[in-house]
Amino acid sequence: MKLQPSETELKQAHQFLSGIEIPKIPEVILALQKETSKQEPDLSKIGKIMSTDIALSGLVLKTVNSSSFGISRQIESISQAVILLGLNTLKEVILVSAMRQSIGDSNPFQASLWKSAQGCALGAKALSFSVDGITQETAYLAGLFHDVGALIIEKRDSEYSKLYLKGLSRPISILDKEFNQYGTNHTVIGYLLAKHWKLPNEVCEAIYNSHIESLSEVEDSQTRALIAILQITEITSARLLHPDIEYSDEANKCIANGYLELAVDGDTLQEMLEKVGNGVW
DSSP states (O other): OOSSOOHHHHHHHHHHHTTSOOOOOOHHHHHHHHHHTSSSOOHHHHHHHHHTOHHHHHHHHHHHTSTTTOOSSOOOSHHHHHHHHOHHHHHHHHHHHHHHHHHOOOSHHHHHHHHHHHHHHHHHHHHHTTSTTOOHHHHHHHHHHTTHHHHHHHHHOTTHHHHHHHHHHOTTTHHHHHHHHHSSOHHHHHHHHHHHTTOOHHHHHHHHTTTOSOGGGOOOHHHHHHHHHHHHHHHHHHHHHOTTSOOOHHHHHHHHHHHHHHOOOHHHHHHHHHHHHHHHO
16 A cells, blocks of 8 residues: 555645645744754743744743643743643644644634644544554644645635535545545645655655555554544544534544554543543633
């Protein structure tokens, strides 16, 4: 089984993207990644980097002061957020906030998709603790960006949101419907964007294969596990965000296959469910 799009698929995706400005990773994120990757990050420097983007700093503080984090006192500065949340958690919040700002969060569809993405990222991170070979950072990135291609399609066609919602019930056959309508689908576009942003190769491949029918086709065990994580967290977040949708056997089979692949215990699954809920609500 091929883990990456074919040349034809990539060409078709590029044609669809023609005329659409591909969002770039904000410079503030690159600067933060450089500083936080050091053995001893300078917290004051992190605060200075964030101060260069007032809008992003405001969005980050709004997020960390939300009910999702359950902090009893008001956080008023980035340096205070580092102390109370920890550097790794703050990095995640900054990344989500920056990409929402860069790609768009201006209509109900986009807002809903970012909620789902945050839920998937937190849920994927929770599952990664019990899966050999999958780091927390890899799982988080895959969960956060796995459906970013859908945001780009919606930028070209606002009616796409209706097709996307139908696809939540049929996560496999939705790709054929997208291809028939657009000549490409959101997993190929998501793969292209992930490559453009220089995300880890395993994340790019998991995004492209996140809607496959049979996990057994994937030979590499770590890639297979990461795809299973995405299938579980995506359907879990969809059910929480859209409880009125009747989920098909296709969706139920996807999540069942994911559970079978990971074979994690009940406590881990409960924690994953709570983390997804924290993200989407």
